[in-house]
Amino acid sequence: MNKSLFLTAFKTTLPVLFGYLPLGMAFGILFNELGFHWGYAALMSTLIYAGAGQFMAVGLLASHAGLVEVAITTLLLNSRHLFYGISLIDKFNACWWRKFYLIFGLTDETYSLLTGTSAPKDKKEIDFYLLITVLNHSYWVIGSILGAILGANLSVNTTGLEFTLPALFMVLAIEQYKVVRESRPFVMATIVGLMSIWLFSRDNMLLMSILLSIILLLLSRGKTKLPKLPAEGVA
Secondary structure, three states: OOHHHHHHHHHHOHHHHHHHHHHHHHHHHHHHOOOOOHHHHHHHHHHOOOHHHHHHHHHHHHOOOOHHHHHHHHHHHOOHHHHHHHHOOOOOOOOHHHHHHHHHOOOHHHHHHHHHOOOOOOOOHHHHHHHHHHHHHHHHHHHHHHHHHHHHHOOOOOOOHHHHHHHHHHHHHHHHHHHHOOOHHHHHHHHHHHHHHHHOOOOOHHHHHHHHHHHHHHHHOOOOOOOOOOOOOOO
């Protein structure tokens, strides 16, 4: 592994590190309260790796939800990743196992870094993307393990940890603005978010925000002018 590339990727993922560790610990603590061994929290974070989905799973497991209910709810919650993946098809030009892992490891935060940062000029982009994805995944797994172990041995108050995720998104949004240097997408996102909260329930707000954003982006492209056809003479 190239040391300079690893250090660059590590510095790029620092905002995610400081967000994923406490969030992962919160998940591990909550999961431990269900009575499962801490190893299951580590296994879930390694094989499923869906932050919001895992927190939702804790609630569903606590309420003894059925398999069909869990599957449908998870699908609706993570449907936003379909839109992320479409925009990264060209970037994920790699061998099958790398492409599979990049798709598997695509989270909100990883997507923000992959679209908002560039690989060093003398390095392969795909290696840089892979390192970012692996590092972010490892932060989440480590946080989950620490939280599950702490929850099993100590009494921990998790009040206030839920603010970690919004704070992380704010940092990533600022980093995105530094790269894009255009206020229109961020103003549009703010308006869409406020409209979604006002028009829809909080449970459906995320999915509806994505749909409204797509509609607005398509409308903002404007109409493409068709070339004029040469006039034909009348016989």
